[in-house]
Amino acid sequence: MARLVRDAALGAGVAHSELAHLPGLEPETLADPLLRVPTATLVRLWELVAHGSPAGAGVRTAETAAQGRLHVWDYLFTTGGTFADGCRDAARYLPTMTDPGAEMTVIEEDRRLTITYGIAPYSPAAVTVIDEFAMALMLRRARDARGPGVVPVHVALAHEAPKNHRHLIEAFGTRAIDFGARTNSVTFLDLDTEPPRPAGPNDELALILRRYADNVLENARPAAGxxxxxxxxxxxxxxxxxxxxxxxxxxxxxxxxxxxxxxxxxxxxxxxxxxxxxxxxxxxxxxxxxxxxxxxxxxxxxxxxxxxxxxxxxxxxxxxxxxxxxxxxx
Known part of the structure; x- marks a missing residue:
């Protein structure tokens, strides 16, 4: 996540010199999946992204998160036996790619599946861009897993409503967007209508990926300040x-x-x-x-x-x- 947001900040016009003093962005740190970038650094990166490109910055950052950009988490999310299975893996292994203080849950009710994403109360600028990024990322991974035609039936965002949210309507493909919610959430309908696929090599790959993710979680340590x-x-x-x-x-x-x-x-x-x-x-x-x-x-x-x-x-x-x-x- 730190690599992705750093690149988004640079793409928004933030100078390299403005990032150089932030701890945890050294090349050797970003190349090591076992090192955790300080939360303060990640929040500051989001603030710079929001400042450099305020309207729709979170959605645009999600657009750069191609499948695989977030490492093992992406593959676990999109290769489950069902979409719900992939979502549960993504929730369990969320700390492999971002701040361990973030929380993702999966709620199945009737024919609906809702993914929630909560973060600590950071600065308003950071919260807004993170909220929009997180929900846009969940939609992108749903489309990676189930096809480009996936559209949520409801989106809720924890931050207050902006003056204009047309960019969110276009990004999510729906006007059913609420603001000021208790937590961020995106709800899908009937993404698991196809019959379960038979067991095969993908199940063995998923097992390997989970073991790798478990190893990352067990051995992760903070990057030096x-x-x-x-x-x-x-x-x-x-x-x-x-x-x-x-x-x-x-x-x-x-x-x-x-x-x-x-x-x-x-x-x-x-x-x-x-x-x-x-x-x-x-x-x-x-x-x-x-x-x-x-x-x-x-x-x-x-x-x-x-x-x-x-x-x-x-x-x-x-x-x-x-x-x-x-x-x-x-």
Whole structure:
């Protein structure tokens, strides 16, 4: 979801520099399905989308969400034995692709199936665009699963009615749209009229996809905030010409801003360098067989003696003695 909304923000004219300081948008983070982008970053992206393209921004973002864009969630949604089965999988595995605070439910009553989608009370700009995007996305996936002619019989949106909602009538294909509802919902009629298909390879694929999704949910973890990213940048730059200016440039902020943020955390550039070197030295000594001279070079020291002095200051031990000391769990 973060990749999709980031691209929507860029498409709405938001500058790359305006996104660079948001934690969780680093390429390595977005490429890892186990890392959760901070909710605050996702909400800010939606605000930028709404600001850059206010009328119908949510619907237009949903139009860019081609099948597969939202990874395993898309396939689980659209390949169920019945449409209702796919909806239930989509509700269960919603946290694989978006903020775990969002909630999707599936209600079957008579011949109607209703999908609801609720979010926390974010800023009004973000809420409006998310509401419209979520319902437009549900309709798009219904059409992916059951054909382009699918039209909902009712749509409810939690935000207040805009001055003009013609774009929503056109997007949903119905005038049965209410605003100010308790939660967002879209209702379909008779999408499972065809007979159930026989069991086959698709059932095995669905099982594999569910196991993969379960693994994602079990092992997902938050992406590092800006301080974690800062320390990662420092660690990568230790063997280079490390400087405040270099790290600030890589984080798309001025040196003064970086110093101010460190001060807000009651730390300093010098203290952070010491801390990162200490952490990296311990890791390299425990997990590699590199000689102390090589480790010193990787940490930006001129020679092994400088590392030994620093390491003794941190731990009261020499690097060699530390390496020989059993770890607590052994």
């Amino acid at each position: 800006w301080h974690g990213r800062f320390r990662s940048e420092v660690a990568q730059a230790l063997g280079e010409e490390l400087s405040l200016e270099l790290v600030a440039q890589r984080m798309a902020m001025s040196p003064r801003t970086l110093q101010r943020r460190l001060s807000d955390l009651e730390t300093t550039w010098r203290d952070e360098i010491e801390s990162v070197r200490h952490e990296r030295a311990g890791t390299l000594l425990r997990e590699t067989d590199l000689p102390v001279q090589s480790i010193a070079g990787r940490l930006g020291y001129t020679d092994a003696r400088a590392l030994r002095r620093a390491f003794h200051r941190w731990t009261g031990q020499t690097p060699d003695a530390y390496r020989r000391t059993p770890t607590p769990h052994t």
